[in-house]
Amino acid sequence: MLHKTRGIVLHTLPYGDKYLIVAIYTELFGRVGYLITPARRGKVGVAQALLMPLSLLELEVEHRNDRDLQRIREARSLxxxxxxxxxPVKNAEALFLSEILYRVIREKESDPPLFHFLFDAVRHLETADAGIANFHLTFLFRLAVYLGIRPNRETYVEGRYFDLLEGIFTEEVPLHGRYLNADDSRVMARLTKMTFANMSLFAFSHTERSAILGHVLDFYRLHLPGFPELKSLEVLRALFE
Incomplete structure (x- = not known):
């Protein structure tokens, strides 16, 4: 049966000499693996230019519950x-964030609020002309809401420590040792106020931005089992040096 759905490209993997397996987060079906024949001269297929990280697509797809890899009949770029x-900065952020999404989104079912957040966020990255260096930080904080691991900003008071395990700000130093000092906790509290609309108003040095990104990834790693080291992280950090 054929369906029309929008999708966001997360990851592409060669499969043999003729095929690609492409992980796409779709509006109708959640995360789906598609077996794709890349378009070649004189042959029908899906153009590889459509399959870049975070590409937005309109798809006509076959979807059968009895197979692991589905088929794309038609694909058009959105x-x-x-x-x-x-x-270069947007490209590095797209590579970095698509790697994160590929690792954290596993659901093979529709989640319209999450899909709409991701689609609108990618569209904002495409069109943004200010605050781009803060986009990935804003994205990660907003994504945490949909993953159910949002830090509790309401518990912040000047001088408190951010407890990475509990996701709250606390007066006492946590005994387990997984916390941020008062200065880093202040930066964390600031970041919880960032949105795509106001991210250009937040100024951070390279050192601050790199440190807080490391803390955010530690927070993800503590709350999302199996969250890996990211290959694209060093590329992103090097770009801001």
Missing amino acids: SLPTALQTH
Whole structure:
């Protein structure tokens, strides 16, 4: 049976000499693996230019519950042409965030609020012209809401420590040792106020941004079992040096 759905490209993996397996987060079916024949001269297939990290697609797909890999009949780009590919910072952030999404989103069922958040966030990255260096931090904080691990900003008072295990700010130093000092906790509290609309108003040094990204990833790692080391992290950090 054929279905039309929107999708966001998360990951592409070669499969043999002729095929690709592409992980796409779809509006109708959640995360789906598609077996794709790349388009070649004179042959029908899906153009690899459509399969860049975080590409937004309109798809006509076959979907059968009795198979693990589905098929794409037609694919059309919904992304702005080359918006993420030609801008070095946006390209690095797309690579980094698509790797995170590939690791943390496993559900093979529809989740409209999460899909709409992701779709709108990618669209914002495509069109943003200010605050781009803060985009990945804003994204990770907003994504945490949909993953059910949002830090509790309401518990912050100046001088408190952020408890990475409990996700709250506390007066006492946690005995388990997984916490941020008062200065880093203050930065964490600031970041919880960031949105895509106001992210250009937040100024951080490279050292601050790199440190807080490490803390956010530690927070993810503590709350999402199996969260790995990320290959694209060093590329992103090097870009901001």
